[in-house]
Amino acid sequence: MLIKRRTFLKAGAAAGTLPLLGRTAAADEFKAGYVYVGPIGDFGYSYQHDQGRLAAEKALGVKSTYVEKVPEGADAERVIRSLADDGHKIIFTTSFGFMDATLKVARDYPDVYFEHATGYKRADNMATYNIRFYEGRYIQGIIAGMMSKAGVVGYIGSIPIPEVIMGMNAFILGMRSINPNAKIKQVFINSWYDPGKEADAAKALLDQGADIVAQHTDSPAPLQVAAERGLKGFGQASDMIKFAPNAQLTSSIDQWDNYYIDRTKAAMDGTWKTGDTWGGLKSGMLKMANYANMPDNVRKAAIETEQGIRDGKIVIFKGPINAQDGSAKVAAGQTLNDGDIAGMNWLAEGVEGDLPK
Incomplete structure (x- = not known):
């Protein structure tokens, strides 16, 4: 049975800002994690997400980690949890099948920000995003x-x-x-x-x-x-x-570059909020x-x-x-x-x- 990919929040109706360990994070202390369903050498979907990761690294001077070719199942939870355990303060999970695993780990790590691409489930520390x-x-x-x-x-x-x-x-x-x-x-x-x-x-x-x-x-x-x-x-x-x-x-x-830059920066300066983003040609995400x-x-x-x-x-x-x-x-x-x-x-x-x- 097919299920709805997302429900929608009105602008400004998202949950409040979460403090990032009570302070603004310095770039050299901040780590971002990325989880890909395919290899970055697919020259398609996962490749483009990785281009966004590299853009955020360059723009903000942060450290980042990616894990590629992660199956949409139990392995996804293991990988996401490992990134959270390893001190990554924002984690982007980039495939629909990572949704429930991301939510489960997000509940166990309330001081980490989670971003899930193409899904519809959110929490105070878990947002969703996609392209039209x-x-x-x-x-x-x-x-x-x-x-x-x-x-x-x-x-x-x-x-x-x-x-x-x-x-x-x-x-x-x-x-x-x-x-x-x-x-x-x-x-x-x-x-x-x-x-x-x-x-x-x-x-x-x-x-x-x-x-x-x-x-x-x-x-x-x-x-x-x-x-x-x-x-x-x-x-x-x-x-x-x-x-x-x-x-x-x-x-x-x-075009994930600006989204990854903006959301990582928000996590670093303590202004991150949960919510849903679905951009297309007008926004420049496509x-x-x-x-x-x-x-x-x-x-x-x-x-x-x-x-x-x-x-x-x-x-x-x-x-x-x-x-x-x-x-x-x-x-x-x-x-x-x-x-x-x-x-x-x-x-x-x-x-x-x-x-x-």
């Missing part, structure tokens, strides 16, 4: 709608949680705004990072008639498969164009890579769509929107709020294949 990845998927859908000759995109999903589902739905909404008959053929690989499975999934989807590849998985493998076949695709989390210079159309780039390997009119449409989302003139989840079976999910003129988007557990019309149970 779906905004980038909508732009990709616009591009695909204009460039796919078959009208079919192969989309590789990771884990069937709302964060991934909303991106898939945003993609098809963008694509169908150009081509009302467009389709997504999707497959979930039940992993965030598995280059072998990602490549096999891309090959299977292309064999089924897709002529563009999209992904919510973390390696460049699907994009490289597209390149091998002379087709196009989209990168994920970082700019992957160096892996497929003639194939990448664009990539959604996660960027789009250069629009490449496409005609000028497609590039122009992508740039205009990006600006429209940033300005609020384009609202992605605005009705009418139907589910796969044609039933109405969002009525004409209505707009999904953040809570509805964050709890999305249905696929939109035009997306083929069931959600894994």
